[in-house]
Amino acid sequence: QVQLVESGGGLVQAGGSLRLSCAASGLTFSNYAMGWFRQAPGKERESVAAISWTGGKTYYIDSVKGRFTISRDNAKNTVYLQMNSLKPEDTAVYYCAAKFNRGRSVLPVRGYEYTYWGQGTQVTVSA
Secondary structure, three states: OOEEEEEOOEEEEOOOOEEEEEEEEOOOHHHEEEEEEEEOOOOOOEEEEEEOOOOOOEEEOHHHOOOEEEEEEOOOOEEEEEEOOOOHHHOEEEEEEEEEOOOOOOOOOOHHHOOEEOOOEEEEEEO
């Protein structure tokens, strides 16, 4: 059974930092692209960042470029999202997701492309 468990969310002041973690089990992690998504109240879910199965390709939504960094540690079956210079508009529930990607050159970035999802972790940024 595949499980994705996010952690690291919380309340932080604007300008602060958080590091989200997503621990995966029940799959061969190194074969999977991983993505971070977020959904704010009353808004649609949006893709925040993604990383390929090799770690060689990454994607970021424009609003987080230069502030967020996605990374993965295949030995720990974990993907991270380092979030710096946080803004109130970053407030949302953050989800990680996994998509089998081994051998494929295209990095999936849209939610419908992903197969497995975590339960989410709340990030709240106060002004």
